[in-house]
Amino acid sequence: MKTALRRILTESARLDVPADSLADDADLYAAGLSSLATVHLMLAVEDEFNIEIPDRMLTRRLFSSIDSLAAAVTELQLAQAAA
Amino acid sequence: MNASTDVAVLAAVKAEEAAVAAAQIVEDVRQASAEPAWLAATRRVAQIAAQHAAAVDRDARFPVEAFEAMRRERLLSAMIPAALGGAGLTLAEVARICETLARACSSTAMVYAMHQSQVACIVDQSNGVPWQREMIARLVDEQWLLASATSEETIGGNMRTSACAVELVDGAFRIEKLAPTISYGEHADCILVTARRSPEASASDQVLIVAPRDSLVLEKRGGWDSLGMRGTCSESFRLVAVGREEQILPVPFAQIADQSMLPVSHTLWASVWIGITADAVNRAHQFFRAQARGKPGALPPSAGRLADAVAQLRMMQARLKVALDAASDASSERIARDACDFDTPLGASLSLASDMNTLKLSISSTALQVVQETLMICGMAGYKNNTDYSVGRHLRDLFSAPLMISNDRIQLNTANLLLAQRTPATGRI
Numbered sequence: 001m002k003t004a005l006r007r008i009l010t011e012s013a014r015l016d017v018p019a020d021s022l023a024d025d026a027d028l029y030a031a032g033l034s035s036l037a038t039v040h041l042m043l044a045v046e047d048e049f050n051i052e053i054p055d056r057m058l059t060r061r062l063f064s065s066i067d068s069l070a071a072a073v074t075e076l077q078l079a080q081a082a083a
Numbered sequence: 084m085n086a087s088t089d090v091a092v093l094a095a096v097k098a099e100e101a102a103v104a105a106a107q108i109v110e111d112v113r114q115a116s117a118e119p120a121w122l123a124a125t126r127r128v129a130q131i132a133a134q135h136a137a138a139v140d141r142d143a144r145f146p147v148e149a150f151e152a153m154r155r156e157r158l159l160s161a162m163i164p165a166a167l168g169g170a171g172l173t174l175a176e177v178a179r180i181c182e183t184l185a186r187a188c189s190s191t192a193m194v195y196a197m198h199q200s201q202v203a204c205i206v207d208q209s210n211g212v213p214w215q216r217e218m219i220a221r222l223v224d225e226q227w228l229l230a231s232a233t234s235e236e237t238i239g240g241n242m243r244t245s246a247c248a249v250e251l252v253d254g255a256f257r258i259e260k261l262a263p264t265i266s267y268g269e270h271a272d273c274i275l276v277t278a279r280r281s282p283e284a285s286a287s288d289q290v291l292i293v294a295p296r297d298s299l300v301l302e303k304r305g306g307w308d309s310l311g312m313r314g315t316c317s318e319s320f321r322l323v324a325v326g327r328e329e330q331i332l333p334v335p336f337a338q339i340a341d342q343s344m345l346p347v348s349h350t351l352w353a354s355v356w357i358g359i360t361a362d363a364v365n366r367a368h369q370f371f372r373a374q375a376r377g378k379p380g381a382l383p384p385s386a387g388r389l390a391d392a393v394a395q396l397r398m399m400q401a402r403l404k405v406a407l408d409a410a411s412d413a414s415s416e417r418i419a420r421d422a423c424d425f426d427t428p429l430g431a432s433l434s435l436a437s438d439m440n441t442l443k444l445s446i447s448s449t450a451l452q453v454v455q456e457t458l459m460i461c462g463m464a465g466y467k468n469n470t471d472y473s474v475g476r477h478l479r480d481l482f483s484a485p486l487m488i489s490n491d492r493i494q495l496n497t498a499n500l501l502l503a504q505r506t507p508a509t510g511r512i
Contacts, residue, residue: 016285032285034243035337036496038429039503055430055505064425 001073004048005066012040024066038063045069051076121170124156125180133187137469139314140190140476143307145270146314149184149191154226158195162202167216168223174347174414175407178354185358186365189480190314192358194228194267196351197315201229201275203347204332205293207414208339214329218293222273230271232322236261240489243340244286248279254328258292259321261304266317269303272296276324277336289336294324311479341432342417346410349439353403353446356484360399360450363477364392367457370464370472385460392456399446399453406442409435430506437500440493447484454478 002024009019009028016032033041041063046052051073053062062072132149139146153159162177163169172180177199185192202222209215221227233242247260258278268274273295280288305319332339367389374383413435457474458465464472 029335029337030285030288032287034287035341036499039499042503055428058429058503059426060429061425 001049001070002066005045005069005073008041008044008048009066012044013037022066024070026065028063028065029060033063045073049073049077051080119176121158121161121172121176122179122183124158125183128152128156128158128191129183129187132184132191136188136191136476139188140311141313143309143313143316145267145316146188146191146194147270149188150194150228150270153195157226159198159226159228160202160223162199163206163219163223167206167219174350174411175404178350178403178407181351181354182358182361185355186362188314189355189359189477190312192355193312193315193352196348196355197231197266198229199351200344200348201231203343204275204291204339205229207343208291208332208334210333212329212333214327215293215332218273218295221295225272227272228267228270230265230268230274232260232262232265232268232274232276232320234263235277236263238286240492242277242488243289243337245277245279245289246286248282248284249290249292249331250282251328255325256292256328256331257323257325259323261319261321263305263319264317265301265320265322266315268301268318268320268322269316274299274322274324276322280335287337291332291336291339292324292326293330293332294326298326298330299324310482311476312483341436342414345436345439346413349443350403350406350410352484352487353399353406353442356446356450356481357396357399357403359477359480360396360453363454363457363474364396366465366472366474367392367460370461385462388456388460392453392460395449395453395456399449402442402445406438409438430504433500433503434506437497437504440497440500443488444490444493444497447481447487447490450484451478451481454481 006019006022009015009022013019013028013033014037015022015028022028022031042053042058053072053076057072057076062068128149131152132146135146135148138144157170158180160169161172161180162174163171165171181192181196181199184195205215205219205222209219222229234240235246238244238246247258249256249258258276260276260278262268265271265274273293276292276294277289278292279286280290300323302321302323303318304321307313307316307318309317371383371386371389413431416431454474454477458478461472461474464470465474467473468475
């Protein structure tokens, strides 16, 4: 999953550094993630994992690291499987 | 009906008219005395601004007389909370000040509006840092005028990125910035400067630095001979600031921009544009009445345009009211949730941002259209400068509205914001 997230970051987040060089817990805002880029990042994540991120999860924390994105995707996938 | 009842009816009508007129005078006096002190002060400043508006425009010079008057009336600290020594006015009240000033002199009003958006940044975002509190106290005491240096050569107009960076050595910093425009930079007592957080930080990882005049060196690199808004003196500079770490506001600039700068500047700029438009519509109205008086019984051919212009102006004012309500809702919500901002759902801030953007788009373009209509109504009397019906300056000043943060850029940003919104962007019902 984190490989897919890194690919998405490379494609849609327009970071200042290559996504491959980022640690899982690296601060994405510090790596140059802008608020406009988060919009595209969100849409790409939703498309890739076939999920819809609900408004309550749409926070600055969600986009703060690869770890937090992966945790959110896992949570939503589990909720979907249980439904 | 005989003659004597006619006379009686006439007398009764006269008496009623007299009573209505007397009631009107009482009402006028009541309203005049009920007018808050800040609005009366604003009208006094506006009168002075109007006297010098033509000279300010002709010579592209700063409206010094209006700002002397504003300092005297203590209007520069109008939006600072009473607890910190200011007048504690709401955003809606300050919007009223901007509109009133803009009816007299666009440049005066726009400088005042830009100052207030800087004030909001410090007041909202300094989190009680002692140096910043002292700075606010000086602003109140000495009626400081604040300016902003966000644009940068090589970066262009995108204020959300910077090239220059803060270099901290033992708690002291030095920054150098090539700014293509710092409006009224030469006349400001303090400039708020964006920069990257550190030499290693990315272009969008910005902070906002509060730089009083005595910590600044400004070297003028280009003048301001522009189509309109000539009194804003938006010249280009090389800016060097030195100071202490406490001068850097403690929160990221992205947050300052979203929460304070964007809502305050867009609502107050809109107020300025509405004030300019209102003055042009008043001139057209006066022209129309003078024209109609000359030919009783027939309406001038432009009559329909006047009705349209007034209708559009009222729509602009209503749109502004919606935005002011949204901005004040957002700021009270923000205060309640400030502690856990990192976990605040972004939905509210996205919808506020797109609302402020669409306000800017619609008011800036409608203002121009309406003033163009007033030119059609006033005809050659409006086209000529220095008549009672001139609207040329209004039109030239308003051509800046779609350019101050380009409407093209704002349209794209807004479309982006709408991508992220699941809830309808069409407002509450």
